[in-house]
Amino acid sequence: MTDPSQLDPEYDRHGGFPEFEPADPGPGFGRFIAAMRRVQDFAVSADPDRDTWETAADRAEELAALLGPFEAAEGVGPANRVPNLPGAGSLLMAPYRMTKFQADGVEFTVQFSRFHVGGNSAVHGGVLPLMFDSMFGMVIHATGRPISRTAFLHVDYRNVTPINVPLTVRGWLDRAEGRKAFVKAEMTDPDGKLLAEAHGLMVRLLPGQP
Template sequence: MSEDPDYERHGGFPVFEPADPGPGFGRFLTAMRRAQDLAVSADPDSGTWDKVADRAEELVGLLDPFEAPEGVGPANRVPSLPGAGSLLMPPYRVTKFDAEAVELTVQFSRYHVGGNYAVHGGVLPLMFDSVFGMVIHATGRPISRTGFLHVDYRRVTPIDTELTIRGWVREAEGRKSFVNAEMRDPDGNLLAEANGLMIRLLPGQP
């Protein structure tokens, strides 16, 4: 049970209910993730790029009339889909979500490469920050924002490999939650670890 009875009202956050956009949205996400990979790896002739641009502009024209406010569209509101239906996030799946810890699997792809087929170092803070938010929610702590986030890179993070991430609250003090997380490969090797500070929002804070 949440220790904060006004949890949903802190900072003016809206209540984001799960969305059910239908199977077409899942197909769209799968195609878009592959398109992202190809956008950074394909090397066709100039005529093919012209055709691809035509299709991309057609897609934008199809979706543009339906742009909606935050929390209305299904992105990030479909827990059954990888990354909860958000193209911003790598495709993760949550396997444990309780007060003890949050655990998930994630697989990075060509889209996330920084160089030499390794995941870009800047992608990992995004992933860890998202995990920190999940940890806060899973423990019933009040809605919080990130005060700081520190990442230690222990090994190169590979693509096309299912990795595991675990996050937990190390210590809580008033409005502050000190959170830790670690990411490991299938052999249990530590790839990166993070620690951060999550600070509870006061009423009215954005």
């Protein structure tokens, strides 16, 4: 990976992006994220009685009150900054695990759960563009290109994406033309069957662009 400032002297001025340095919030954060993922699953699948829902709401409100005073700016909290946790400790992303991060390609494994179901035990189609968009950003970072934003993202759904199955996602830089980076990615199941593939355009930000 090259120093992006060598490609773009204005790199540090693009939109004021915060520096996302790795965080070490302690083991409690990992336990919290794991528990919250289970809560997300139950939030879309549980069917208890009314009293249980009242109790669950009380506890959720207590948790919100506990964490409320500690709300921090982007890039300050540990979410998305703990590489050794699934999804880097972000609930926004499905719990992926990085297996390759090189200039010639990025690869991670991911397993979707009940929270991601759109219907008939299949992952919601809208979840996959989020995953591919994140992969595209990882590819840009791995290749050492300057900060970029997604100009377009196209997804082809080849087969139904299952839950509770470890899947592999691969992404790579197809070609670069000045500020433009054309990126591709694919997702396969354990047998190598193609589930979805994507291609997109990432454009380097100009000075001052958010």
